[in-house]
Amino acid sequence: MTERKRLPPWHEQFRLPDGRELLIRPIRPEDAAPLVGGFALLGPDEVRQRFLYAMKELSPEQAARLCQPNPQTEFALVAAxxxxxxxxxxxxxxxxxxxxxxxxxxxxxxxxxxxxxxxLGRKLMQKLVKWSRGKKLDRLYGDVLDSNQAMLQLALSLGFKRTRDDDTPGLVRVVLDLNE
Known part of the structure; x- marks a missing residue:
């Protein structure tokens, strides 16, 4: 009988339907350089949908900040x-x-x-929901461009409710009540 190797908390092997293997894990400071390098591979629409505005590059300072979340108030995962x-x-x-x-x-x-x-987006969102519940939070929300139908459909399928932000046309807030 072979013993399965146990992964650390918040680590999970994830096989894409196309057969590629990824490791979902907490972000690490060492991920900053690959994030900066990989940013150039993203299309302008991908960047705009995530950051809600156009960016040509992710600076090393921005990447370093992203890769060092405050464990009391922030949680960040990568699929790598x-x-x-x-x-x-x-x-x-x-x-x-x-x-x-x-x-x-x-x-x-x-x-x-x-x-x-x-x-993969569904798996990552489920992990964010689990972390938020573990922190005993009441709500998890995100602001999504109304043109980002994939994210809106994903959020709605996971129980998020759609609200419109009147101050920002073209932006939809999706909210999950974590107490339901």
């Missing part, structure tokens, strides 16, 4: 090649951040078009 952090190409990033002085967190997910549409 099953190589050591710093060597692995990162194909997706998911993040939740508790809004100061509230019991809610804002989420953001970016899945590269190279691996989109294969269930």
């Amino acid at each position: 090649e099953p190589l050591p952090p710093g060597e692995a190409l990162v194909g997706a990033v998911a993040r939740a951040s508790i809004v100061p002085r509230t019991r809610e967190a804002e989420y953001a997910i970016l899945v590269s078009h190279f691996i989109a549409g294969q269930g």
Whole structure:
């Protein structure tokens, strides 16, 4: 009988339907350089849908900040090649951040078009929901461009409710009540 290798918390091997293997794991400081390098592979629409505005590059400072979340108030995962952090190409990033002085967190997910549409976004969102519930939060929300139908459909399928932000045309807030 062979013993399965136990993975650390928040680590999960994920096989895409096309057969490629990824490792979902917490983001690490060593991921900053691969994030900066991989940013150039993203299309302008992918960047706009995640950051809600156009960006030509991810600066090393931005990447370093993203790769060092505050464990008390932030949670960030990557889906990467099953190589050591710093060597692995990162194909997706998911993040939740508790809004100061509230019991809610804002989420953001970016899945590269190279691996989109294969269930990875759903898996990452489920992990963000689990983390938020573990923090005993009341709500998890995200602001999504109304043109980002894939993210809106994913959120709605997971129980998020759609609300419109009147201050920002073209933007939809999706909210999950974590107490239901």
